[in-house]
Amino acid sequence: MSVRYLKAALASGEAEKLIRFVRLHLGDGDEGVGRREIDKAWIRALELLLDVPATDRDFVLTTVREKDPATLAHLFFQLHFFLVRHSGEWIHDGDL
Amino acid sequence: MTATSDAHGQLRSGLWHTINERYPGSMITKSDDVPLASVRKPLRECRLTFVSTAGVQLKGSVPFDTVHPIGDYTFRRVPSSARPADLEIHQIKFPTVGAHRDLNVIFPIERLQELVAEGALGGLTASFFTFIGYNMDPDRVERDLAVRIADAVVEDQADIALMCPA
Amino acid sequence: MSAQVRAPRVVFAPFMMGHHFGVPFHRELQRRMIFEALDHLVHAGVSGEIRVVPITWAQARKEGRAIEEQLR
Numbered sequence: 001m002s003v004r005y006l007k008a009a010l011a012s013g014e015a016e017k018l019i020r021f022v023r024l025h026l027g028d029g030d031e032g033v034g035r036r037e038i039d040k041a042w043i044r045a046l047e048l049l050l051d052v053p054a055t056d057r058d059f060v061l062t063t064v065r066e067k068d069p070a071t072l073a074h075l076f077f078q079l080h081f082f083l084v085r086h087s088g089e090w091i092h093d094g095d096l
Numbered sequence: 097m098t099a100t101s102d103a104h105g106q107l108r109s110g111l112w113h114t115i116n117e118r119y120p121g122s123m124i125t126k127s128d129d130v131p132l133a134s135v136r137k138p139l140r141e142c143r144l145t146f147v148s149t150a151g152v153q154l155k156g157s158v159p160f161d162t163v164h165p166i167g168d169y170t171f172r173r174v175p176s177s178a179r180p181a182d183l184e185i186h187q188i189k190f191p192t193v194g195a196h197r198d199l200n201v202i203f204p205i206e207r208l209q210e211l212v213a214e215g216a217l218g219g220l221t222a223s224f225f226t227f228i229g230y231n232m233d234p235d236r237v238e239r240d241l242a243v244r245i246a247d248a249v250v251e252d253q254a255d256i257a258l259m260c261p262a
Numbered sequence: 263m264s265a266q267v268r269a270p271r272v273v274f275a276p277f278m279m280g281h282h283f284g285v286p287f288h289r290e291l292q293r294r295m296i297f298e299a300l301d302h303l304v305h306a307g308v309s310g311e312i313r314v315v316p317i318t319w320a321q322a323r324k325e326g327r328a329i330e331e332q333l334r
Binding site: 001002003004005006021022024025028029074077078080081092093094095096 | 118119120121151159162163164165166184185186187188189190191192193232233234235236
């Protein structure tokens with residue numbers, strides 16, 4: 001959807017339209033693929049934390065505390081793509 | 097549209113409708129045609145620029161933002177004297193398999209350089225201009241990004257522009 | 263798609279997305295696409311006119327493979 005349509009959907013609480021857009025973006029225009037990509041990213045994130053490795057928690061907390069919400073949302077999308085790439089199952093043509 | 101174009105089908109028929117169904121409102125629509133501007137001098141005297149949505153950019157430059165859900169509204173200048181080895185593509189929405197082997201399939205920089213060397217074209221603008229085609233705000237594309245690119249093309253003193261989507 | 267965009271002059275070939283000037287190492291095809299655009303620039307009669315290049319993607323790929331064979 002265009003920004004105009006997304007804002008209209010947001011205003012009228014049409015969550016399904018909004019998440020459908022996200023799935024299309026993450027799934028290269030295929031909503032079913034997008035669903036699987038979202039799951040893949042979360043599974044990969046979980047996988048990375050299963051053994052409770054040492055992580056830079058200061059960085060995580062500082063970033064969340066200090067960065068503005070839009071930047072963090074942008075980071076959220078960047079992390080999705082990082083995690084799906086890290087999973088080894090890259091479905092997209094081309095490169096980030 | 098000419099009679100010859102009516103006789104040929106699109107490789108992916110219905111693509112326009114598919115895109116409009118999945119991304120309603122994302123395509124710029126026009127109700128009329130842009131008046132043709134005449135070429136005022138022979139091609140061998142013309143300075144050509146190339147405008148592309150293939151996301152081609154100099155290696156090491158800030159990558160186009162392909163993760164942002166609403167798109168990237170910046171453009172890059174690519175020196176028209178560059179070699180393909182100096183360039184890279186940051187795009188995930190089109191098949192780059194051919195471009196990674198030979199960039200000229202989507203960004204014919206070497207072919208255009210050759211045409212100048214042969215005298216078929218008068219020259220190339222100092223820069224070519226690239227952006228990415230994934231953008232969900234057609235108003236911002238039309239009223240901001242396109243205007244900035246057009247201004248840059250004029251500033252580079254282009255006589256003619258070859259434009260290609262990805 | 264080409265017709266809907268309503269660019270002032272359009273050259274169309276039924277090539278794969280991301281390969282609008284042809285196939286790798288097929289220098290002549292890539293040049294041909296550029297020359298078609300330049301010729302259309304000069305000779306197009308009305309705004310929105312679409313010139314269709316009479317070549318199929320299959321033919322382009324076949325020629326490309328032959329060229330790559332010779333390069334090996």
